[in-house]
Amino acid sequence: MAFAQRSVPQGTDPGSDPIKVMVVDDAVVIRGLLTRWLGEDKGLKVVSSQRNGKLAVDDIEKSNPDVVVLDIEMPEMDGMTALPLMLAKKRDLVVIMASTLTRRNAEISLKALSLGAADYVPKPESTSEVTTSVDFRRELVEKVKALGARALRMRGPVRTMRAETQAGRTAQPVRPVSARPATDTRASFRQAGQPASPQAGAAALKTRPYSSARPRILAIGSSTGGPQALQEVMREVGTAMNDVPVVITQHMPPTFTAILAEHMGKAALRPAKEGEHGEFLKPGNIYVAPGGKHMILEKDAGGVKIVLNDGPPVNFCKPAVDPLFDSVAKIYGSATLGIILTGMGHDGANGVKTIAAGGGSIITQDEATSVVWGMPGAAAQTGMCCDILPLKDIGPKISRVLKGNTR
Known part of the structure; x- marks a missing residue:
C-alpha cells in the first residue's frame, strides 16, 4: 500500500x-x-x-x-x-x-x-x-x-471502578487516559467531544507564539481518522480561505484521494481536486496530494506550482506530510500556517520543525479528540506548535488566524 x-x-x-x-x-x-x-x-x-x-x-x-x-x-x-x-x-x-x-x-x-x-x-x-x-x-x-x-x-476507567465496587472496596476516582467521557467510544471516532478541561491533555506541552505575519497558505497533514476530521475543519474554514490556497496530505491510496478531494470541496463550498503536476496554486482552492505520489511545491516566475514525484516512501508513507511541509516552509516562511490532525505514526513532525524554523505557525489536534494521537502527538512533543486544540476548535481558530487574529 x-x-x-x-x-x-x-x-x-x-x-x-x-x-x-x-x-x-x-x-x-x-x-x-x-x-x-x-x-x-x-x-x-x-x-x-x-x-x-x-x-x-x-x-x-x-x-x-x-x-x-x-x-x-x-x-x-x-x-x-x-x-x-x-x-x-x-x-x-x-x-x-x-x-x-x-x-x-x-x-x-x-x-x-x-x-x-x-x-x-x-x-x-x-x-x-x-x-x-x-x-x-x-x-x-x-x-x-x-x-x-x-x-x-x-x-477502562468504567471497568476498573466497577470491579473495585464489586470487590467491596470504595471506588476511587480514576483519571482516564483521555479526558473525553468513556460512554460511547464509537461516537468518539467521528466527533470532537469537548474534554472537561479543553487544555488538560496539553497543559504540560510547550507551545510557541503565532507568527505576526498573516498566513498566505494553509497546509494540512492527517492520517487515521483524517477524512472525518478534515471535513469538520473544511466546513469551518471554507468562508475564510478566500485569499489562500489549501494543500492537504492525507495518507490514502489512489482513487480514495480523488473522492476525498470531492468531499472537501462539498464541505468547504470551494473548488477542490487532486493536485496535478505543474499546476499553479490559486487562492480559495483546495489541493489534495494524490495517493501513491508525494506532493511538494516549487516557486518560479509564474507563481507557486505543484510538483508530484514518485520517490520512495517517507516515514513509510506515500504521500507523506514532511515533504509537503518542508516545501511550503521554504516558499512561504513566516506566512505559513500548518495543521496536524489525527493519525498513526509520526509523519509531519519534522515538517513542523521546518515550518517553525521559518517562523511559521502550527496548530495540532489534541489527544482527547484524535482517533489516534500519533502524528499530532509527535508534533506536539516538538514544542514547536502554537496551539494544541480539540477538533471542534481547530476550524474556528484557523479562520481567525487567516484573518490576522491569533487570539
Whole structure:
C-alpha cells in the first residue's frame, strides 16, 4: 500500500488483555488468512470468523469483540447493511471496513466512516495479491491494535471502578487516559467531544507564539481518522480561505484521494481536486496530494506550482506530510500556517520543525479528540506548535488566524 506505515500502537501493554477481533469476509481464503495474521499477534485474539454480515450481527453479543474487520461486498447481508446493526448492538464497537481499491468501494468506505466505522483498510484486488502483500498485512494489524487499544483505554476507567465496587472496596476516582467521557467510544471516532478541561491533555506541552505575519497558505497533514476530521475543519474554514490556497496530505491510496478531494470541496463550498503536476496554486482552492505520489511545491516566475514525484516512501508513507511541509516552509516562511490532525505514526513532525524554523505557525489536534494521537502527538512533543486544540476548535481558530487574529 502506498501509505502503509510503521508505528507502535498505544495501549497494548505487556500483560494486558488481548484485543478481541471478529473477521467478516465471504471469501474463505481471505477470511482464513486475516484470521491467521491477526491471531499471530500476541496483543490480539480472534474470537469470531463469519462469512456474511447477518451471521456477524447475530454473533456480536456472544463473541463480544472489541474490533470487527468488515468486508463490504458479501452475499445475504453486505457490510454497509451490517454496520449500523452491529453498532446498535454494541455502542463502543470499533468497525474497520475492508474493501478493494475501486471507486465504488472507496465511496462506500468513506460513507461508512460517516455512519460510525472507525477506519478502513484497502485490500489488494486479487487473492494472490492479498496473500503476498506485506504492507496490507502490516496496516491491518497496526490499525486493529491502535484503534482497539484506544477503545479499551477509554472503556477502562468504567471497568476498573466497577470491579473495585464489586470487590467491596470504595471506588476511587480514576483519571482516564483521555479526558473525553468513556460512554460511547464509537461516537468518539467521528466527533470532537469537548474534554472537561479543553487544555488538560496539553497543559504540560510547550507551545510557541503565532507568527505576526498573516498566513498566505494553509497546509494540512492527517492520517487515521483524517477524512472525518478534515471535513469538520473544511466546513469551518471554507468562508475564510478566500485569499489562500489549501494543500492537504492525507495518507490514502489512489482513487480514495480523488473522492476525498470531492468531499472537501462539498464541505468547504470551494473548488477542490487532486493536485496535478505543474499546476499553479490559486487562492480559495483546495489541493489534495494524490495517493501513491508525494506532493511538494516549487516557486518560479509564474507563481507557486505543484510538483508530484514518485520517490520512495517517507516515514513509510506515500504521500507523506514532511515533504509537503518542508516545501511550503521554504516558499512561504513566516506566512505559513500548518495543521496536524489525527493519525498513526509520526509523519509531519519534522515538517513542523521546518515550518517553525521559518517562523511559521502550527496548530495540532489534541489527544482527547484524535482517533489516534500519533502524528499530532509527535508534533506536539516538538514544542514547536502554537496551539494544541480539540477538533471542534481547530476550524474556528484557523479562520481567525487567516484573518490576522491569533487570539
